[in-house]
């Protein structure tokens with residue numbers, strides 16, 4: 001696509017008199033500086049820049065290696081004083097005074113924790129996402145972090161895979177919009193913008209297709225699917241100027257991503273003209289041998305470098321530092337290859353301004369982290385990310401003062417860590433607002449709120465992240481206690497006018513090394529849910545989780561269901577606002593919501609095949625449609641779509657067609673709707689999905705207000721990578737187009753592309 005669409009972009013720019021956006025001006029100066037350094041560096045120093053180590057506490061080995069110029073980067077140091085101390089060693093003690101670059105996983109916030117990435121994708125609001133990552137970058141850079149290992153851009157179509165929580169869901173178009181939005185937030189206008197950090201797109205590529213949803217397992221992805229789906233968000237991030245990329249852990253079509261020259265060189269550097277540097281995932285170079293790919297560690301180091309991994313991330317020591325010098329002596333790799341990796345890394349250090357400003361102002365950090373505006377932004381983000389899945393009889397919004405006694409029930413209702421989600425390490429637990437606390441803040445003395453956890457939940461097997469989490473661990477309940485607690489919760493619900501049930505998954509049930517074979521509510525939550533519903537009192541269910549869960553029973557019997565994901569530091573206040581109508585839900589699902597795990601994989605953009613009329617009945621024992629479609633989400637208001645217009649019935653390849661539709665808020669209050677446009681190419685050199693998202697806009701409409709939404713469909717939207725042609729093509733064909741509120745939209749138009 002790069003090639004066929006660049007041409008039409010140039011033509012459009014020429015027609016409107018604009019030049020395509022200019023590259024940052026200082027390339028020559030950067031090159032000069034890097035060359036001057038390389039001229040002075042020994043081979044050992046050159047190899048040193050290619051190594052990155054985890055630092056969990058101060059270590060004399062690390063200090064020594066930094067002083068000798070044997071390390072280029074450290075990760076997991078987050079305290080400004082420690083960062084300055086280590087940087088001082090690099091700048092003052094190492095021979096060439098080359099600063100370190102400090103990396104960290106700033107995935108959805110640093111001190112202020114925003115909703116998890118899948119939640120932010122559910123906002124369908126790229127500018128909100130840019131704002132959130134701008135704040136994350138500001139807080140992280142205030143403590144001295146220069147580089148965030150985000151955004152995570154892996155398309156995930158299997159919710160059993162734990163890391164679905166870290167990405168934007170199943171769709172390449174939404175994923176690309178979120179990718180670019182995040183890169184802009186982290187990096188600002190350009191790499192080196194003050195108060196920003198270098199972004200790192202990860203995990204390149206195909207990690208989300210791990211077989212069986214089992215984390216780290218192999219991915220087998222046909223090239224057409226890779227090009228049309230899995231690689232799209234990465235390409236969007238490169239177009240947005242992302243400065244670094246992280247190679248993935250798993251085998252991609254039998255070649256580990258970290259040793260995959262086609263991926264890291266041919267696609268990334270040659271086709272996409274990526275200008276940044278590639279870091280491996282943690283220990284991924286060493287594990288090339290474990291994959292049955294590299295013969296031994298020397299082979300792993302040489303093949304990773306040869307494939308295009310510039311920097312190796314590892315715990316303890318790197319295969320690069322141990323083996324590359326010998327590989328040069330034996331002629332296995334050349335000094336030029338090492339220098340090419342150095343150029344990319346050192347160039348980024350220069351662009352980040354690390355040589356001029358290596359240190360961080362330790363006093364300022366605390367002030368930045370305490371900024372109240374950041375907490376407000378986190379609350380708004382959580383409000384915009386929530387998805388209302390069901391609202392029978394309009395139970396929500398809850399009337400203020402309508403309920404004197406409210407029961408808050410569920411194991412997650414008063415658990416700060418489970419309100420934040422995974423990849424939250426620098427959070428302020430005392431400041432985290434749980435759902436219970438948020439509801440108490442909201443109702444004050446107007447209602448009496450009782451709380452009971454009802455059940456306790458945990459993983460069958462521990463998480464490798466248990467040591468890093470600050471979640472409190474305590475002795476599990478005895479069977480008698482469990483019985484008592486369940487009874488207490490059900491009694492509380494029975495004695496109250498309303499129950500707010502808070503169910504889902506704990507922080508480490510989702511994320512890395514957090515895959516599941518089932519999507520059932522963990523533990524005895526289903527039993528609790530059914531027992532609370534049996535009290536006959538009204539129940540609103542709030543879900544805290546990072547993946548779709550099997551909520552078939554709830555979707556029939558619980559009147560109101562709000563998907564709040566892991567909503568972050570201000571989650572409880574946001575949820576209280578949503579439940580009581582001080583905020584109106586407007587989020588939409590970024591993933592197809594299966595009925596249960598047995599339907600997986602299930603996604604909306606599947607191909608039409610034999611007997612499309614029986615698509616919903618492919619199984620005889622369960623529907624083959626999802627519980628909720630991609631793009632779905634309710635509001636407290638209602639909307640209608642009408643009057644779809646296509647600017648021309650016929651167009652030539654390379655031309656653009658405009659599609660408009662009217663959206664009306666048919667309800668009585670101001671609310672948001674996300675207008676979504678889908679297309680279908682009816683025939684071509686290869687089969688195309690039944691529908692593909694090609695644009696969206698989240699709009700706010702007052703009661704009865706009407707607005708026209710406009711979308712352009714040009715080469716970017718209408719071309720695809722054809723498995724038959726093995727190339728990007730835009731083809732003469734008839735297209736259907738729909739505009740509406742989710743992927744089942746029925747308002748339709750059509751147009752034809754001619755030669």
Ligand code: BGC
Nearest residue numbers: 075105149202203281282512
């Ligand atoms: C994860 C990466 C992460 C890295 C550093 C790895 O285990 O796969 O996403 O950036 O650790 O923490």
